[in-house]
Amino acid sequence: MSVKTVSLWIFLFFTVSVSAETPIPSAPTRWATDTAGFLSPQTVSTLDAQLEAYERATGHQILVYIGATTEGVPIEDWAVRAFEAWKVGRKGIDDGLVLFIMAQDRRLRIEVGYGLETQMTDAIASRIIDEIMVPRIRTGNPDDAVTAGIAAITGVL
Template identity: 60%
Template sequence: MLLLHAASLSAAETPIPAAPTRWATDTAGFLTEATRADLDARLRAYEARSGHQVVLWIGRTTGDAPIEDWAVRAFAAWRVGRTGLDDGAVLFVMADDRKVRLEVGYGLEGQLPDARAATIIREQIVPRLRGGDRDGAARAGVDGILRALGDTQTGQNLVGAESEHQRRPALGLFQLIVVGLLGLIFVGFLVTHPGLAILLLTTLASGRSRGGGGGFGGGGFGGGGGGGFGGGGGRSGGGGATGSW
């Protein structure tokens, strides 16, 4: 009897994985890699814009532990959200259990209350999962969460760099006039003082090439080394919703 009781406790205490190092993690091969990478990029970009951490984590099973209990423990262990704000949310999908859990930190419960979380699962995620559209379910779930949090850039594919044309806003009429006037002034200067004009062009070109380093300065959860969130949050109190398919 004691051995059976110990085995039961062991099964119930499903180990919590190490904190993920990405915003979208699929340990069950549930999604196509293209979809997982796209969602990862979108959630990373959302955190950069808002500071809120929204994470998708897909596994196989929580064992005998209810997904609600398991999700609370994982949320706390991973410290999702920022210290003192607890502004994080995790969408858990358990492929073998056929269950979904949206765990919401205290700091986001005003924007993403239990009723709204339940609606996202019931209307956006579960119908697509029942229809076999796993990628669509994950995308719809992430879109629903970000939309509830007030994000206006949901549904955008962020994998790969944008073109230079997409990143640059079109010049307005006033800007075109200013550019034209500056061009005329420079042409006049070139005619009257050609040596100084060439020297000025050379100086400007040299300064531009020296200042073009750019690039990202780090990244990943928590801003430091070692991976994992390390955000300092992790308090959810069981807020959120659960569904199954």
């Protein structure tokens, strides 16, 4: 076995070990959860009511989850694990979506169930983050960033 092959196996082992050990919080009980204090309490409450009403009207479950850090795990991996563990969306339809924000890591991710992937493509999700949310966060307005991001998401769906 070559040195490259051994190195690759060691890297993969530690990558999988780290991601498997990083705990995923229990499923949120509300539509908007901010454990990092990123948003004002009023914005969290408003988003929660809006997303609850949206789910009642469309059936699509959209959540906002804001935490501090993924503890070094790439947000893409962490978000997939959380999305699957939380079973977001309706069973058999898989029409859930979670906007993940890790405030300390300064990372955002939109994770989409298979039932919404034709509408909310990776390209559209990236544009919402890069063109709508990040500029507002950079100007010091996280409340507006998340509110505008959710408005764009629901507008696409």
